[in-house]
Amino acid sequence: MSTTTLAATHDGGSGCLICQSKNQQIQAKDEVIRAKDAVIAAKDDAIAQKDQALKAERELREQLQKQLKLASAGVKAKATKDKDPYHHPTKKASLVNIKSASSQAQEEKDALTIYIRNVTESITYEMLHDAFSIFGTIRTLNVVHPKMVGSVAKLSKVAQVLKYRPQEGKAPWDHAKDTLVHYDYIVLGGGSAGSVVASRLAEDPAVNVLVLEAGYSDEVLASRAPGLYSTIFQTDADWNYETVPQAHAGNRTMMQPRGKLLGGCSSINAMMYHRGPASDYDEWEALGNPGWSFKECLPYFKKSEGFNDPNLPADHPCGPLTNRVRYPGLETFDSQAHGTEGPWQVTFHHLFHLSSRFVAASQAEGIQFNKDFNGESTLGVNRIQTFIQRDGIRSSLSRAFLRSEDVVPGGKNGRGRVRVVFGADAKRILFQCKREVKMASGIEFLDHNNVRRRVMATREVLLCGGAFGSPQLLLASGVGPLPQPSIPHFHTLAGVGANLQDHLGLSVTFRARNRCQTLNQEYGAYNAMKSLFNFIASGTGPLTTQIGEGVIFVRLEDIAPEWVAQEKANGTYQERASGPGSPHLEIILLPGFVRRHGTILAPDFKSYYTVTALLMNPCSFGTFKVAPKTDKEGSVDVEGVVDPNYLAESFDARVLAQGVKFIRRIVRRLNNDPTVGGREVFPGEATVPDHDDRALEKYAREAAETYYHPVGTCKMGPASDPMTVVDNRLNVHGIERLRVIDASVMPKLVAAHTCAPTVMIAERAADFIKEDWSSSSRDARIQTTTIAEARL
Template identity: 35%
Template sequence: MHYDYIVVGAGSAGAVVANRLSADPRNKVLLLEAGPADYRWTRVPVGSARMITNPAVNWLYSSEPEATTDGRRIPVPRGRMLGGSSALNGMAFVRGQAQDFDTWAQMGNQGWSYESVLPFFKRLESYDGGGDDAFRGRDGPLRVTNPEPREPFFAAVIKAAGEVGIAHNPDYNGATQDGIAMSQATIARGRRMSTARCYLDPARKRSNLRIETGAVAEALLFEGRRCIGVRYAAGGEGREARVAREVIVSGGTINSPQLLELSGIGQPGRLQSLGIEVRHALPGVGENLRDHYAPRTKWAIGTKGITYNDTARGLGLVRQALRYALSGRGLLGSVGAPMRAFVRSRDGLAAPDLLLGWVPMLTEPGPKGPKISRQSGVTCYAHPMRPESRGHIHVVSADPGTPPAINFNFLSSAVDAELTVRAVRIARAIMTAPAMAPLQVSELAPGREQTTDEEILDWVKGAAETTYHPVGTCKMGTDEMAVVDPQLRVHGIDGLRVADASIMPTLTSGNTNAPSIMIGEKAADMVLRG
């Protein structure tokens, strides 16, 4: 089969690219997705908990054991269905700070400053939570909502944060990110707003768009230095699709470098050792991996009826289901971490550098994912937003079915360790502020006995997980370790681009789904402009 464009991966960015390219009926577009078309739990926000360990819709990757994880393998869930990770994530909508994108531009990526990407952020969203029209989009495909802090717990935390100098910010995606707020979310009328729902559903009936699910990309096809198509497996057979214009790889931070390496693009010595023919030497493929390494502090709440541990177990869960059915609210319609704070680790900083997020319950492992604990309490994760530590992702076999090796190299930068400890201490300051006293709060983890920086770091190494924000493994730039240029074209290869979170040179300040969707919008615009 021949197409004008092939998009590999129907996730947060790939679904956007496919929608925008196929909007012109003259463009024949093929969208390949390894996972299924749909899954019932993706529609209900609380379904995230049912998908976090489900291999039907989740790649279920894990990192290699490392000293800074106490030899643990860290779970790395990634969406494997239409909508990708936007179909199973926690749904928090965070653009990041202006300085994130200005930094990208200062690194040599012309056209990626905040002023340049703001129109694409506005284009993608339909936001009805007020705010300034200079910053917010009103009629884009993606519904974004801003819940009110109705629950007593959230009101108490906002007051407690104010007592330690962290002000309430009604729109952290507006003029400034500073402060504490309820989490803006890709949820509307109690339903998840994934890119499958918001970008692919409206495009499904286009005769020029073919969406093929259960299609696992195995290698890119070339004629000389030009990419001319994709080899993939579907329905138990090998297939090939050819392209007249471009292939856009949107597999995400793990699968995109994997596909490039399987296709012979990467570090020659590494590829040759696995019997992969070297097509083009690009040493940066798979390097520059970054993620948020986030310890979860845990707090017992003595006052009953405050957390979901009290209000969503037993008959309480029935009441929550009824509430959701009638209003779309409550636990079943909630964003993963309903409240977050963007704070500064010290005075004199130009912008926040730490993120704290609150989940009004404690959970424990269950047979189908996390389940609500009997212990009444609260989880608060805390971490640096722009870590300096960098790891890598590389294939370990020429077999496309073998997962790549993920090495995060967390806390290898001294500043990351310092800021992680500071984030934990700020979480403690808020949770023990006077406003929290009526809730009868007591610390469970790391525990009051962990007082020194070294003790806190030891706890972090044994307990922290990521917040599922891997980026950077096909870095955008003009230096020798860059994989794509500022137009997202793979260096040295014609007809091939990468468009997903893997192109981020650095982590954005917060969750990465919104920036990934923006990358999809901007990539499609660049492709259409030639």
């Protein structure tokens, strides 16, 4: 168009193109100005919040110092001889690990603990709501500043997660809607194994699956944010098991965290993805379980795994986040060892600088670098792989396998045949006998209104309650050793509840240099909020750590050859490892002050770190039993009695003592690192010196704690072994249509973190079930009735 023609079109009317363009430009400038004003206002709000947080933190520190002085005054009094010198007497939280000689000092410290918790919670939630309003303002600027936040949709989604409370969003049994009381499969427990089994069975659109979960949803911040997992312990999302007093471990009663929410322990654990040495599974097969060699198990490990290659381009659907700190030398892996098509995401995520220095110090101490703990060898040092999504959120098994489209009828790809019922407390298995054949037929449970109901299985009942839940339900249903009082006996299996094995850990805590970043520095109000913002906006920062970052797997002859030789000479050495590639100890670096599962607070907000030695092949075995109790209705019920029998074999305590010595050798190297440092604050070398083996063993008995890996209480093996409970296809011996599918079937504890092995077991079980029913000529499905007909 010529200039003359363009000028002729400018008549100043409403249809003038030039005027319209100018008006649009003016409007755009006005929007930018308003946006900038909003940004300025948001910044002012943020500054005000920071000032408020700093003021609150100063007040907290002043109060802390004042109360600690009062507490310290009481400590100077003579301590009673029966006090535990390493732990507070069964407290859920404490400020410092000191002897309490006066009840007044103890009360003052307890009061301070409550004060700190109240202040922290009030600051967090108050500031959180303000943060959401700031994010709401920022969202309106996404067009002007698209890089200001990573994803508006994600912010909205995570904001909903942060505001969620476990008691909301329940999906309990609905009498008006839940008229179906016959399902093909009933899965007891929507935990790590139950989520996998239910999802895999539902791949067949011709079947329906019911999952009875005693807890509720896992859509809670403490589960979604990896760095907050220990805050779930001893809440309603935890079964809150405790051991009986441990006769060989200071007569202590120890907590046993178990997940009571969808996803089970995969929703509350430390997210370490580790399979263990191949020889451990070959040993399972050698114990009379054909088909369970590592070669046959490996495809099932890979089947569930969706490994994220950290070297993929940033825009790749499975690639890593671009705005996290990278440690390429510590992101090594064996591509042949991993699966990439499974729904369970495995990756490398946040890593503290401290962890990289820990790996270097371990190498300097003679420990070989391991390219991939899930590759050819388990031994060596490296960072651990984790089941965390690329957006920084925990990849629990419920999140991976029980997605919303799978649990709603009519979901995608013909699936959605899984019905998940929350608040369903299973009480007993229902049995019947046909032609003298015992078989499981259903489940009796209490719904969320405490109404007793029954549901029936036309194919199988699948117990996925874990090492405590599955034997408890069997025993409560009359399946186990000799008849118990008040429980009608149905079937004798002496091994139910026996063979309990667990990994025991012993920790040493160190004070780092101030420049060394650790989690304790993030406990201050302002830093805590900053970490929350980073987690919400970009899925980065300290809250995306699963805390156990740097890891060593070692054998005793590699770190204490003289001690091993002496033990063998004395005839006291006990070899429990499955082979020369199976570790005796795992050493884990925890970048923070970690005592009693994170329930004991550090004395201040300075830098601390903890290193823990885990006993991988315990010689001490325990039991899980039940004791009768009366429920709310006055009916006879049972409760679990956990007795791991920790350190009953003195060799276990001596091995942990060697672990402490090895930890100190590594930290002495860290102490010479100008960026780290390492002054031992607990237990202290003056109190427990390296040269005093008796003091080290005593420390082990007074301070060791569970590391959440109980297994073996429904042992897998041939029927010729009277202590086995299930066969190699996980069928309960002597009872048709009943299987146990979880960590309780492991005949021997693997030298690994048990979540990945449990998922492998579930994947195998799902195929066993499909194979058995595809070739079976079993009874036809029972005609569906209504729930009203099944009510007691």
